[in-house]
Amino acid sequence: MNHPPSQQDWYRFVRILLLTLGIGFTVAGIIFFFAYNWDALPKLAKLSITGGLLIATTLLSLRPQFDPLIRNILLTASAALVAVLFAVYGQIYQTGANAYDFFLAWTVFISIWVLAANFPPLWVLYLLLINTTILLYADQVANHWSDKLVFTILFLVNLVALIVSKVLLKAGKTIPTWFTNLVALAAISFSTLGIIIGIFGNKEFDFWLLVLLAALAYATGIWYGFKQHSLFYLSIIPLSLIILITTWILRISDDSGGFLLASFFIIGSATVTIKYLLDLQKKWAHEQHGN
Structure with a gap:
């Protein structure tokens, strides 16, 4: 604790x-x-x-x-x-x-x-600076790049930075937790924004590539969260999924019924997630005190 x-x-x-x-x-x-x-x-x-x-x-x-x-x-x-x-x-x-x-x-x-x-x-x-450079290059030079491709690149850049920091941390380097959490939050934010754009736009190759990469990263993040007893990863990944599923609900039904369904989903999924995380925190605390 x-x-x-x-x-x-x-x-x-x-x-x-x-x-x-x-x-x-x-x-x-x-x-x-x-x-x-x-x-x-x-x-x-x-x-x-x-x-x-x-x-x-x-x-x-x-x-x-x-x-x-x-x-x-x-x-x-x-x-x-x-x-x-x-x-x-x-x-x-x-x-x-x-x-x-x-x-x-x-x-x-x-x-x-x-x-x-x-x-x-x-x-x-x-x-x-790297992220800003990529965004400005895509806006001013690579105009043919889709927004989904840009967010895929940004997601990969921050994901690689996160992986490298975790490897160095395991090798004995001193890396503060706030730094790795910030990089992970940036990576998940870019993947979430890119997939949201794809949900409301055309489902092209770059969209499915981002979905595949995000799915692999999210699964790894959930596994890492359970292994390291990190509630941070077990919080931001479900939050991203809640946002994406809500976006998909609004995409397929943008009338009052869709908004009502999305509202119920947000309330229900957020409540279940928070309740599960609180129970998990108590379980880990009990195991730590038991040891």
Whole structure:
């Protein structure tokens, strides 16, 4: 069973929160500084200030005198400043690049930092950039891609990230639970959205491919949830299934009867799922205390 956080845990949480907010507000202040004084600053000053801050933040993150957590947070701030530098450069010289080019370059240029730091919040930023790049590429370049194909790709990207994190965790690497849960939630969200679009659209190959991949992933997730006594996977997967079945009910019957049936299904399925999960939690707690 999980124990309530101790005073030391709260102290560490508040310390990290305040430090993160301080650095985050500093980066935001730099962005607003350029936005407000853009016309008044010469080109050289714009690039020098941004580049100087980026170099200074990166060098501070390399100082061994600092706590490793502080160094990683500073490196995350440096990763954000890379985007500021690219944005300033693009605005000065009007490169005319697509939005996906900006996010792709941002992703590529911080890849070494992400791998070297192995800092979960920085990995979250990295995955967010990858997902954003794919979405913008599909919107601006690959216009022939269907929405179902795009969500299938996003689902696979996050699913692979989840599998890799689980393998590393099993190999002894320290990976926080919140990170794997966040990646799993992103993967299931993309699969759910893609299947919903397919239910209301054409049932083409990419739709059935997504359904097949999602079915395999969901079955594996249910198995993993029972094996590891993880209520998280046993909660989000049934939630996704409830949403998909409700969508299918509304698709085949969009009149008042369909809405009534969907309402009853949501209430009934949610009640049964919650009751089962509560009983399962009590059973696992009893087994743990018995051991």
